[in-house]
Amino acid sequence: MVAIGDKVVYPMHGAGVVEALEEHEVLGKKQYYYVLTMLCSGMRVMIPQDQVDQVGLRAVVGETEIARVKEVLSGLPEQDTGNWNRRINHNLTKIKSGSIFEVAEVVRNLMKQEVGRRLSTAERRLLDTAKQILISELVLACDKDVDSVESWVDGLIQKNSAGQVNF
CATH class of the missing domain: 1.20.58.1290 (CarD-like, C-terminal domain)
Structure with a gap:
């Protein structure tokens, strides 16, 4: 389970921090998205909550x-x-x-x-x-x-x- 403040890795993009969980409507369908801020680029990435496993999002290593x-x-x-x-x-x-x-x-x-x-x-x-x-x-x-x-x-x-x- 991903939570706000978690340090995560998004394959092909690198590591970032989960900043928020936001609800957005896309094509008439409301869905929750994790909002990540990527460390190196500062880019903001939104990942649908129900697709975290499919995109390979994982915790930062120990x-x-x-x-x-x-x-x-x-x-x-x-x-x-x-x-x-x-x-x-x-x-x-x-x-x-x-x-x-x-x-x-x-x-x-x-x-x-x-x-x-x-x-x-x-x-x-x-x-x-x-x-x-x-x-x-x-x-x-x-x-x-x-x-x-x-x-x-x-x-x-x-x-x-x-x-x-x-x-």
């Missing part, structure tokens, strides 16, 4: 999951899955899943791929989107500012060792 995100970011990248089109579709599926771990994998893989060779424009946009989604959730989960979370993520990937960067 400390146990943050430790696992740290492991994912510090881990080795996946093997290159072929051409850029296949890689984009594979990574997009992971982002749409709503799983912070899969989003962390996309960020790790694309950032490490970028070191070896230049990303295509589409892959660069995908990296930016995935990184924004990941950072927005970690900001709310850790109660830290965007810059320190981004530095932590970058440091974990660059050092490639969970023990060398503290958060």
